[in-house]
Amino acid sequence: MLSTALFVHMVSIFADNQLPATVAAAVYVPIAATTALMTVTSGALLDRISLRYALAAALLFLALAMGLVQMLTSVTLALLYGVMLGTTTGLYRTVANVAWAHYFGRKHLGAISGVASTIMIIGAAVGPIPLGVARDVTGSYNLALSLLALIPLALSVASLLWLKPVRQG
Numbered sequence: 001m002l003s004t005a006l007f008v009h010m011v012s013i014f015a016d017n018q019l020p021a022t023v024a025a026a027v028y029v030p031i032a033a034t035t036a037l038m039t040v041t042s043g044a045l046l047d048r049i050s051l052r053y054a055l056a057a058a059l060l061f062l063a064l065a066m067g068l069v070q071m072l073t074s075v076t077l078a079l080l081y082g083v084m085l086g087t088t089t090g091l092y093r094t095v096a097n098v099a100w101a102h103y104f105g106r107k108h109l110g111a112i113s114g115v116a117s118t119i120m121i122i123g124a125a126v127g128p129i130p131l132g133v134a135r136d137v138t139g140s141y142n143l144a145l146s147l148l149a150l151i152p153l154a155l156s157v158a159s160l161l162w163l164k165p166v167r168q169g
Contacts (some may be wrong), residue, residue, distance in 0.1 A: 001127035008128040017072040030082035038090025059156035061088035066149035070142045
């Protein structure tokens, strides 16, 4: 939801920070490269660390990216933002694929991942709306970005507290 909102509004957010559309377009390169690198390496990472730590890290990077995008004053910061957004995207992609089987087993994996995918698609479709409305109403994305950044921040903390369910019976 939130990543899609950032992608959809990227050119406009950059323009609000006096960065041209060419810089916004250039940021897709580190996003793509970091996403690919994190997708490849996060599988091995998940063999070494707890899934909930990886999820917490992905969510924390998203919250940090949402904060950083409000303060873009240079191409360097814009590229750093791209790396942060790519890190969260690549890490989350692997975590999401592993989480369902890890927490709920494989017996109903198809049904669980199907419902989860539907929810994520709906979130991605709806996600850009709050930012667009906030920009129209307040003239800035910053308040909405700050408030919405609380979601991945809170979920990051919650994921650290979330333990694997104990199977009964």
